[in-house]
Amino acid sequence: MRDIAIADWTKLGATLKAERTRLGLSQHELSARAGVSRSWLAKLEAGHRGAEFEQILRLLEALGISLILRSDAPAPGGDASAITAAASLDAGAMQRLMDERQRSAEIRRRAWSADELDPTRSDHG
Template sequence: MSGSAGEVPSQPGSAMMMNPANAVSAADIGCQVRRLRLQAGLSQHELACRSATSQPAIAHLEAGRRVPTLATLEKLARALGHDLVVVLPSRASAPAIDPGEEVSV
């Protein structure tokens, strides 16, 4: 990605980042994979072969009709010459509440 969470890198060797805090949708992931595939000059079939998946699976993913597993994202990132980076929100960002503490809303 170009550095901001939720975007796919545009340069080989950079990281393909997914940030749950930014709620990346299946459509966002599909657009990112398609953009990287086209930048690499690959057809859906070629990407499927390189990532040990099927061409229809790539088509569904790119159309946003399928949410890929982390394992699939890792295979796709590797096939496209990128790293997959998942950023999880810090527990410190959520307020700590003691088990017996009353909380008013």
């Protein structure tokens, strides 16, 4: 599915209905997959407001659609290529940070497991 800008409830409902139809699903089939009622789905497709975000996320997942939030406003003082390059660098730095956090968490889990197995190491007095 191509990127689609959703500006209001009507556009959201029409987009979801079009994707459901493209996949050959009935409202009943999709609502069962997403764990929502068929009447709720019908209202959402018709553009009614006030749907709970959790239900919308389940519906998107059932349709195989990803939700991506993107700013249309340019960053102050930067051009698009510089922003893209910075984002790529930030993604690498973020991955390294996540890897380090994961290693730290594993070390703590091992230490906690060792404490549970060795009662002489307990801090509970």
